Amino acid sequence: MPDPTTLFVILAVSAAAFLRGLAGFGFALAAVPILSLVLPPLQAVTLAILLQLPIGGLDLVQLHRKVHRPSLIRLTLGSVLGTPLGLWGLTALSPDAARVLIGALVLLGLGLMLRYKPAQPHPHGGLALAAGVASGAFSGLAAMPGPPAVAYYLGAGTTSAQTRASLLLFFFAASAMAVPGLWLAGAIDAAAVQLAVLTLGPMLLGTWAGGRAFARLEQAQYRKLALAIMALSAVLAGGRGIIAWI
Numbered sequence: 001m002p003d004p005t006t007l008f009v010i011l012a013v014s015a016a017a018f019l020r021g022l023a024g025f026g027f028a029l030a031a032v033p034i035l036s037l038v039l040p041p042l043q044a045v046t047l048a049i050l051l052q053l054p055i056g057g058l059d060l061v062q063l064h065r066k067v068h069r070p071s072l073i074r075l076t077l078g079s080v081l082g083t084p085l086g087l088w089g090l091t092a093l094s095p096d097a098a099r100v101l102i103g104a105l106v107l108l109g110l111g112l113m114l115r116y117k118p119a120q121p122h123p124h125g126g127l128a129l130a131a132g133v134a135s136g137a138f139s140g141l142a143a144m145p146g147p148p149a150v151a152y153y154l155g156a157g158t159t160s161a162q163t164r165a166s167l168l169l170f171f172f173a174a175s176a177m178a179v180p181g182l183w184l185a186g187a188i189d190a191a192a193v194q195l196a197v198l199t200l201g202p203m204l205l206g207t208w209a210g211g212r213a214f215a216r217l218e219q220a221q222y223r224k225l226a227l228a229i230m231a232l233s234a235v236l237a238g239g240r241g242i243i244a245w246i
Helices: 004-023 027-035 041-063 069-089 095-115 125-142 146-156 160-184 190-214 219-245
Strands: none
Touching: 004 027, 004 041, 004 160, 004 190, 004 219, 027 041, 027 219, 041 160, 041 190, 069 125, 069 146, 069 160, 095 146, 095 219, 125 146, 125 160, 146 160, 146 219, 160 219
Protein backbone atom coordinates (compact mmCIF):
# COMPACT_ATOMS: atom_id res chain seq x y z
CA MET A 1 0.00 0.00 0.00
CA PRO A 2 1.52 3.37 -1.00
CA ASP A 3 2.20 5.88 1.74
CA PRO A 4 -0.15 8.93 1.90
CA THR A 5 2.25 11.22 0.01
CA THR A 6 2.73 8.75 -2.83
CA LEU A 7 -1.01 8.09 -3.03
CA PHE A 8 -1.63 11.85 -3.22
CA VAL A 9 0.91 12.16 -6.04
CA ILE A 10 -0.72 9.30 -7.96
CA LEU A 11 -4.18 10.86 -7.65
CA ALA A 12 -2.87 14.30 -8.68
CA VAL A 13 -1.12 12.87 -11.74
CA SER A 14 -4.24 10.93 -12.72
CA ALA A 15 -6.48 14.00 -12.53
CA ALA A 16 -4.04 16.22 -14.44
CA ALA A 17 -3.54 13.50 -17.06
CA PHE A 18 -7.30 13.37 -17.63
CA LEU A 19 -7.23 17.10 -18.39
CA ARG A 20 -4.30 16.54 -20.76
CA GLY A 21 -6.12 13.77 -22.61
CA LEU A 22 -9.28 15.86 -22.83
CA ALA A 23 -7.83 19.17 -24.01
CA GLY A 24 -4.34 18.34 -25.30
CA PHE A 25 -2.74 20.68 -22.77
CA GLY A 26 -2.96 21.68 -19.12
CA PHE A 27 -1.11 18.77 -17.52
CA ALA A 28 1.67 20.82 -15.92
CA LEU A 29 -0.78 23.65 -15.21
CA ALA A 30 -2.90 21.34 -13.08
CA ALA A 31 -0.26 18.96 -11.76
CA VAL A 32 2.55 21.24 -10.61
CA PRO A 33 0.56 23.41 -8.14
CA ILE A 34 -1.10 20.33 -6.63
CA LEU A 35 2.09 18.28 -6.47
CA SER A 36 3.87 21.24 -4.87
CA LEU A 37 1.64 20.76 -1.82
CA VAL A 38 3.59 17.59 -0.94
CA LEU A 39 6.76 17.84 -3.06
CA PRO A 40 9.41 20.55 -3.42
CA PRO A 41 8.50 22.77 -6.40
CA LEU A 42 11.53 21.71 -8.44
CA GLN A 43 10.70 18.06 -7.87
CA ALA A 44 7.09 18.68 -8.93
CA VAL A 45 8.21 20.38 -12.16
CA THR A 46 10.72 17.60 -12.85
CA LEU A 47 8.08 14.91 -12.42
CA ALA A 48 5.70 16.73 -14.78
CA ILE A 49 8.44 17.01 -17.41
CA LEU A 50 9.62 13.41 -17.10
CA LEU A 51 6.10 12.02 -17.38
CA GLN A 52 5.43 13.91 -20.59
CA LEU A 53 8.43 12.37 -22.35
CA PRO A 54 7.37 8.70 -22.67
CA ILE A 55 3.71 9.50 -23.22
CA GLY A 56 4.73 12.19 -25.72
CA GLY A 57 6.61 9.49 -27.61
CA LEU A 58 3.39 7.48 -27.81
CA ASP A 59 1.54 10.58 -29.00
CA LEU A 60 4.14 11.05 -31.72
CA VAL A 61 3.44 7.57 -33.05
CA GLN A 62 -0.35 7.79 -32.75
CA LEU A 63 -1.06 11.40 -33.68
CA HIS A 64 1.62 12.47 -36.17
CA ARG A 65 -0.84 12.17 -39.07
CA LYS A 66 -3.37 14.46 -37.36
CA VAL A 67 -1.13 17.43 -36.56
CA HIS A 68 -0.82 20.60 -38.61
CA ARG A 69 2.85 20.01 -39.33
CA PRO A 70 3.92 23.42 -40.74
CA SER A 71 2.60 25.33 -37.73
CA LEU A 72 3.95 22.77 -35.26
CA ILE A 73 7.46 23.09 -36.71
CA ARG A 74 7.29 26.89 -36.59
CA LEU A 75 5.96 26.88 -33.02
CA THR A 76 8.79 24.62 -31.89
CA LEU A 77 11.48 26.66 -33.66
CA GLY A 78 10.00 29.86 -32.27
CA SER A 79 10.02 28.40 -28.77
CA VAL A 80 13.73 27.64 -29.08
CA LEU A 81 14.31 31.28 -30.00
CA GLY A 82 11.97 32.69 -27.38
CA THR A 83 13.13 30.78 -24.31
CA PRO A 84 16.41 32.73 -23.96
CA LEU A 85 14.40 35.95 -24.26
CA GLY A 86 12.23 34.88 -21.36
CA LEU A 87 15.25 33.92 -19.28
CA TRP A 88 16.80 37.29 -20.08
CA GLY A 89 13.56 38.95 -18.95
CA LEU A 90 13.98 37.37 -15.55
CA THR A 91 17.00 39.61 -15.02
CA ALA A 92 14.62 42.59 -15.18
CA LEU A 93 11.56 40.99 -13.54
CA SER A 94 11.17 38.76 -10.51
CA PRO A 95 9.47 35.39 -11.14
CA ASP A 96 6.33 36.63 -9.36
CA ALA A 97 6.23 39.85 -11.40
CA ALA A 98 6.59 37.71 -14.54
CA ARG A 99 3.61 35.57 -13.46
CA VAL A 100 1.46 38.66 -12.94
CA LEU A 101 2.49 39.99 -16.37
CA ILE A 102 1.72 36.68 -18.05
CA GLY A 103 -1.63 36.43 -16.26
CA ALA A 104 -2.57 39.91 -17.51
CA LEU A 105 -1.46 39.11 -21.07
CA VAL A 106 -3.42 35.85 -21.12
CA LEU A 107 -6.57 37.59 -19.88
CA LEU A 108 -6.13 40.23 -22.57
CA GLY A 109 -5.73 37.51 -25.18
CA LEU A 110 -8.83 35.76 -23.85
CA GLY A 111 -10.85 38.92 -24.31
CA LEU A 112 -9.77 39.06 -27.94
CA MET A 113 -10.46 35.36 -28.47
CA LEU A 114 -13.99 35.67 -27.09
CA ARG A 115 -14.73 38.37 -29.67
CA TYR A 116 -13.07 36.51 -32.54
CA LYS A 117 -14.40 33.24 -33.92
CA PRO A 118 -12.85 32.22 -37.26
CA ALA A 119 -15.35 31.07 -39.84
CA GLN A 120 -12.82 28.81 -41.57
CA PRO A 121 -9.34 27.47 -40.79
CA HIS A 122 -6.47 29.71 -41.89
CA PRO A 123 -3.20 28.79 -40.13
CA HIS A 124 -0.59 31.50 -40.75
CA GLY A 125 3.10 30.57 -40.77
CA GLY A 126 4.35 33.92 -39.52
CA LEU A 127 1.89 33.94 -36.63
CA ALA A 128 2.89 30.38 -35.73
CA LEU A 129 6.53 31.44 -35.46
CA ALA A 130 5.55 34.49 -33.38
CA ALA A 131 3.39 32.33 -31.11
CA GLY A 132 6.33 29.96 -30.68
CA VAL A 133 8.61 32.83 -29.67
CA ALA A 134 5.97 34.01 -27.20
CA SER A 135 5.60 30.47 -25.83
CA GLY A 136 9.34 30.24 -25.32
CA ALA A 137 9.38 33.64 -23.61
CA PHE A 138 6.50 32.60 -21.33
CA SER A 139 8.39 29.40 -20.55
CA GLY A 140 11.58 31.26 -19.69
CA LEU A 141 9.73 33.82 -17.59
CA ALA A 142 7.45 31.52 -15.59
CA ALA A 143 7.56 27.95 -16.98
CA MET A 144 4.21 28.50 -18.77
CA PRO A 145 4.66 27.87 -22.51
CA GLY A 146 1.03 26.97 -23.16
CA PRO A 147 -1.16 30.07 -23.59
CA PRO A 148 0.36 31.52 -26.80
CA ALA A 149 0.30 28.13 -28.54
CA VAL A 150 -3.30 27.46 -27.49
CA ALA A 151 -4.36 30.96 -28.55
CA TYR A 152 -2.69 30.49 -31.93
CA TYR A 153 -4.58 27.29 -32.74
CA LEU A 154 -7.92 28.62 -31.50
CA GLY A 155 -7.39 31.73 -33.64
CA ALA A 156 -6.30 29.67 -36.64
CA GLY A 157 -9.61 27.83 -36.59
CA THR A 158 -8.14 24.35 -36.97
CA THR A 159 -10.37 21.43 -36.01
CA SER A 160 -10.42 20.34 -32.38
CA ALA A 161 -8.74 17.04 -33.29
CA GLN A 162 -5.95 18.81 -35.17
CA THR A 163 -5.53 21.40 -32.41
CA ARG A 164 -5.37 18.75 -29.68
CA ALA A 165 -2.86 16.60 -31.58
CA SER A 166 -0.63 19.57 -32.44
CA LEU A 167 -0.62 20.84 -28.85
CA LEU A 168 0.22 17.41 -27.43
CA LEU A 169 3.26 17.12 -29.69
CA PHE A 170 4.28 20.74 -29.07
CA PHE A 171 4.37 20.15 -25.32
CA PHE A 172 6.29 16.93 -25.89
CA ALA A 173 8.92 18.99 -27.71
CA ALA A 174 8.85 21.64 -24.97
CA SER A 175 9.39 18.97 -22.31
CA ALA A 176 12.32 17.51 -24.23
CA MET A 177 13.90 20.97 -24.45
CA ALA A 178 13.55 21.40 -20.68
CA VAL A 179 15.41 18.18 -19.80
CA PRO A 180 19.00 19.45 -20.26
CA GLY A 181 18.38 22.35 -17.89
CA LEU A 182 16.85 20.08 -15.26
CA TRP A 183 19.76 17.66 -15.65
CA LEU A 184 22.32 20.42 -15.17
CA ALA A 185 20.39 21.62 -12.13
CA GLY A 186 20.70 18.14 -10.60
CA ALA A 187 16.92 17.68 -10.52
CA ILE A 188 16.94 14.43 -12.52
CA ASP A 189 18.26 11.75 -10.19
CA ALA A 190 17.39 8.17 -9.28
CA ALA A 191 14.56 9.25 -6.96
CA ALA A 192 12.99 11.45 -9.65
CA VAL A 193 13.14 8.67 -12.22
CA GLN A 194 11.72 6.16 -9.73
CA LEU A 195 8.75 8.42 -8.96
CA ALA A 196 8.16 8.99 -12.68
CA VAL A 197 8.13 5.23 -13.32
CA LEU A 198 5.71 4.73 -10.41
CA THR A 199 3.24 7.31 -11.74
CA LEU A 200 3.54 6.51 -15.45
CA GLY A 201 0.65 4.03 -15.24
CA PRO A 202 -1.76 6.59 -13.75
CA MET A 203 -0.53 9.10 -16.34
CA LEU A 204 -1.37 6.71 -19.18
CA LEU A 205 -4.74 5.76 -17.68
CA GLY A 206 -5.77 9.37 -17.05
CA THR A 207 -4.77 10.43 -20.55
CA TRP A 208 -6.70 7.52 -22.06
CA ALA A 209 -9.83 8.45 -20.07
CA GLY A 210 -9.47 12.09 -21.11
CA GLY A 211 -9.11 11.06 -24.73
CA ARG A 212 -12.34 9.05 -24.49
CA ALA A 213 -14.11 12.12 -23.11
CA PHE A 214 -12.62 14.30 -25.88
CA ALA A 215 -14.17 12.02 -28.52
CA ARG A 216 -17.62 13.14 -27.28
CA LEU A 217 -16.87 16.88 -27.57
CA GLU A 218 -18.10 19.03 -30.41
CA GLN A 219 -15.91 21.76 -31.93
CA ALA A 220 -17.70 24.56 -30.06
CA GLN A 221 -17.50 22.66 -26.77
CA TYR A 222 -13.76 22.12 -27.21
CA ARG A 223 -13.21 25.82 -27.85
CA LYS A 224 -15.08 26.74 -24.67
CA LEU A 225 -13.08 24.18 -22.69
CA ALA A 226 -9.76 25.48 -24.03
CA LEU A 227 -10.69 29.08 -23.23
CA ALA A 228 -11.73 28.07 -19.70
CA ILE A 229 -8.39 26.34 -19.09
CA MET A 230 -6.54 29.39 -20.39
CA ALA A 231 -8.52 31.58 -17.99
CA LEU A 232 -7.59 29.22 -15.16
CA SER A 233 -3.92 29.45 -16.11
CA ALA A 234 -4.10 33.25 -16.02
CA VAL A 235 -5.76 33.26 -12.61
CA LEU A 236 -3.33 30.73 -11.14
CA ALA A 237 -0.26 32.47 -12.52
CA GLY A 238 -1.34 36.01 -11.69
CA GLY A 239 -2.79 35.04 -8.32
CA ARG A 240 0.39 33.29 -7.28
CA GLY A 241 2.43 36.36 -8.15
CA ILE A 242 0.06 38.75 -6.35
CA ILE A 243 -0.09 36.59 -3.21
CA ALA A 244 3.72 36.60 -3.07
CA TRP A 245 3.66 40.42 -3.08
CA ILE A 246 1.09 40.73 -0.29
